Amino acid sequence: MNIISSLFQDQKKNKGNLKGRIILFMFRFAQLTNRHILIAILLCIYLGFYHVFVEWFLCVELPRKTKAGKGLVIYHGQALVINQGVVFGEDCILRNSTTIGHKILKDGTFSGCPVIGNRVDIGANVCIIGNVKIGNDVKIGAGTVVVKDIPDNCVVVGNPARIILNL
Incomplete structure (x- = not known):
């Protein structure tokens, strides 16, 4: 995938969602700095702007x-916290007030971060923590707390998350 198409890979899925389009375009542009240290140095001012604008102003x-795979969608982007170690598959949906990241273990170290499959729909106020794997084609209901692996093709809800429907 060339640089220009990588910047716009999420735009079609976020049609009519201006805030999501802005956040994801800026995110993909910031990701260019991961390619080479020289690019990171050249874009260091942009990285500062990205950090302030997206985190502080857009929350x-x-x-x-x-x-993150192509087609990431952010609906109602507010209070969304994602750890840098998280891996998203393609066509995932994120909603507001969601936290995804590692957890602190008893010995004071950190666990791994979640790996989320393709076409995962994550509801509002969801918490996914720890070294968990979320399968493909999963729907996670609002307010769900995920601390264990979730298989493919299911709907999960609750605290702790439990499967209520196999698709």
Whole structure:
């Protein structure tokens, strides 16, 4: 994928969602700095602007080192916190007040971060923490707390998350 198309890979999925389009365009542009240290040095002012504008003004923590497949969607981007170690598959949907990242273990170290499959729909106020794997074609209901692996093709809800429907 060339540089220009990589910048616009999420725009079609976020049609009619200006805030999501802005955040994801800026995120993809910031990700260019991951390609080479020289690019990071040249874009260091942009990285500062990205950090201030997206995190402080738009209230979305989406670090440039987060790996995300094409077609990422952010609905109602507010209070969204993503750890830089999280990996998203293609065509995932994120909603407001969601936290995805590692957890602190008993010995004071950090666990791994979640790996989220393709076409995962994550509801509002969801918390996904720890070294968990979310399968493909999963729907996670609002307010769900995920701390264990979720298989493919299912709907999960609750605290802790439990499967209520296999698709």
